[in-house]
Every structure is written in structure tokens, then in C-alpha cells.
Amino acid sequence: MPSHPNFRIGLVQMRCTPDPDENLERGAEWVRRAAREGAQLICLPELFRTQYFCQREDIALFDLAEAIPGPSTERLGAVAREENVTVIASLFERRAPGLYHNTAATLGVDGAVSSLYRKMHIPDDPLYYEKFYFTPGDLGYRAFDTAVGRVGTLVCWDQWYPEGARITALGGANVLFYPTAIGWHPDEKEAHGPAQYDAWQTIQRGHAIANGVYVAAPNRVGTEHGDIRGNRVEGPGLEFWGGSFIADPFGRVVAQASHDREEVLVAEADLARMEEQRRNWPFLRDRRIDSYGPIVHRFLDATTPGDGK
Numbered sequence: 001m002p003s004h005p006n007f008r009i010g011l012v013q014m015r016c017t018p019d020p021d022e023n024l025e026r027g028a029e030w031v032r033r034a035a036r037e038g039a040q041l042i043c044l045p046e047l048f049r050t051q052y053f054c055q056r057e058d059i060a061l062f063d064l065a066e067a068i069p070g071p072s073t074e075r076l077g078a079v080a081r082e083e084n085v086t087v088i089a090s091l092f093e094r095r096a097p098g099l100y101h102n103t104a105a106t107l108g109v110d111g112a113v114s115s116l117y118r119k120m121h122i123p124d125d126p127l128y129y130e131k132f133y134f135t136p137g138d139l140g141y142r143a144f145d146t147a148v149g150r151v152g153t154l155v156c157w158d159q160w161y162p163e164g165a166r167i168t169a170l171g172g173a174n175v176l177f178y179p180t181a182i183g184w185h186p187d188e189k190e191a192h193g194p195a196q197y198d199a200w201q202t203i204q205r206g207h208a209i210a211n212g213v214y215v216a217a218p219n220r221v222g223t224e225h226g227d228i229r230g231n232r233v234e235g236p237g238l239e240f241w242g243g244s245f246i247a248d249p250f251g252r253v254v255a256q257a258s259h260d261r262e263e264v265l266v267a268e269a270d271l272a273r274m275e276e277q278r279r280n281w282p283f284l285r286d287r288r289i290d291s292y293g294p295i296v297h298r299f300l301d302a303t304t305p306g307d308g309k
Contacts, residue, residue: 007148010039011218011265013244013257018227020049034264035083040148043088045220046156046181055226055233057132065094077111086146090179102134104153115144119155143171151175169211178217183240205251212249212278219244249277
């Protein structure tokens with residue numbers, strides 16, 4: 001079997017305060033802690049600089065956005081350089097006046113921005129009003145090289161779509177990162193909470209199995225009301241369920257966090273295991289790419305030309 005260099009993945013599971021500057025400093029310290037626990041490739045949760053502000057539609061909150069490169073990438077880039085690690089940070093990007101994205105920036109060991117991924121699938125649900133803030137991504141699904149290997153980054157709602165995972169894996173990614181902000185509506189937790197978390201983890205484990213890759217999903221914890229410097233949403237808010245995890249290429253969970261504590265997860269990505277998995281379960285080999293044309297349609301029915309039979 002070919003010899004592959006292994007590397008260590010680190011996920012940060014953290015609470016987010018009403019102060020964006022405090023969150024940036026806390027995020028930087030969590031990255032440093034993960035590095036000192038041996039992680040070489042470290043991912044923060046989705047939009048970690050603030051509480052989850054998409055619980056309401058408020059035009060003033062566009063002021064939270066920043067350019068990339070910008071203050072957050074400069075601060076985290078310094079930590080990446082000092083600790084000799086790669087960092088993935090999900091940020092509210094101000095691309096141009098009136099044009100904003102939910103963007104994952106990857107910072108190399110030199111501290112510079114080495115890759116961007118703009119969230120492709122944008123939700124619009126009660127307390128998750130992201131379509132008000134974010135333009136859908138236009139960079140496509142990307143795999144990119146880091147100091148330790150080729151990886152891909154998607155963001156939160158993207159995790160429910162197998163197409164994005166497959167395309168990123170076909171680009172050569174060994175790990176799919178899904179920085180996430182997902183939680184329970186408090187009035188739904190008792191009846192549906194365990195099933196919702198299980199569905200979230202199961203769909204991503206499925207991406208690992210179907211593509212023979214590692215999957216790494218960091219989430220935040222704590223109950224939030226979208227509190228930004230004292231301006232908050234009334235009501236019970238959202239209880240972010242944590243449960244960050246890393247799954248291997250057969251979907252086995254090799255590291256998992258609690259539902260209510262801040263912590264760092266570190267696990268080894270063994271690329272020999274990925275090679276073995278793909279040899280024994282050759283899903284990529286057996287794909288019938290000649291038969292997948294209908295996938296580009298919204299829905300197949302009698303009005304779909306040539307595909308609705």
C-alpha cells in the first residue's frame with residue numbers, strides 16, 4: 001500500500017458572546033489551544049465572530065460584515081503563522097457595497113488567505129433568515145491544497161446536500177469541513193431534539209461513506225438571542241447543540257464533543273485508511289456518470305424535456 005503522510009484535524013466548539021471583538025480574541029486562543037494539542041488543520045464554527053444574528057432581519061447588522069482579507073483574517077493569520085498551522089474561519093464577508101457572503105477563508109501556515117469558499121445553499125427558516133443577509137456563493141465547490149494535504153470547505157446548510165460533498169471529493173479533497181451554527185428551537189427540543197441531531201450527524205457521515213473521505217463539523221454551543229452589543233431578539237432564542245464531530249472514511253465517528261461545553265476536538269486523518277476504504281468500497285469507480293444528466297433539473301415531471309419519462 002502506498003505510504004501517505006497523516007495529519008491531525010482540530011475542531012473548535014465555542015460559545016459566542018455579544019461582543020465581536022471578544023469572540024475574535026477567544027477564537028484565536030482556541031485555535032492556539034488546538035495547535036498545542038497537536039492539531040495541524042483547525043476549523044472554527046460558522047460565523048464565530050458574533051452571536052447568530054440571522055435570527056432577525058435587521059439592515060443595521062450588515063455593518064458586522066468585513067472585507068477578506070480584513071481584521072479577522074489578519075488576527076487569525078498571525079496565530080496560524082506563529083503556531084505553524086492552517087486555519088479555516090467562517091466570516092460575514094463584505095465583498096462590495098450591498099453584496100455580502102457567508103464565506104469560509106482558509107489561512108495558510110504563512111498567515112495569508114490561501115482559499116475562499118462562499119456558502120452555496122442559503123436557508124430561510126424561522127430564526128434562520130440567512131437569505132436576507134447572504135448572496136449565494138459563486139466560486140463553486142472547491143478542493144485546495146494546504147501544508148498537510150488537500151481539503152475542501154463547505155458551510156452549514158451545504159451539509160444537507162450530497163452534490164456539494166461529491167463534487168468537492170471529486171476535486172481531490174481528503175477532508176470535508178463543515179463549519180456550522182445549528183441548534184434547537186427550545187419548544188421543539190423535547191419532542192424532536194434527539195432526532196434532529198441524529199439526522200444532522202447521519203447525513204454528514206453518509207458523505208464520508210459515499211465519498212471515502214473524512215468529514216469534520218465544528219458547531220457552537222449555548223443559548224443565543226442574536227445579542228449584538230445589547231440588541232437582541234425577544235423570545236426563547238436558539239440552543240446551539242454542539243456535538244461537533246469528526247468521522248472517518250467509513251462514517252465512523254472518531255471524535256465527538258458534548259452538547260453543552262466549549263472544547264477542542266483533535267483526531268488523526270489517516271490517508272492510508274482512506275485508500276483502503278475506496279479500494280474495498282469503490283463507489284467512485286462504479287459511478288454511472290453517463291446516467292446523471294437529470295440531476296441538473298429542479299424536479300422531474302411530464303414537462304421536463306427529455307428527462308421526465
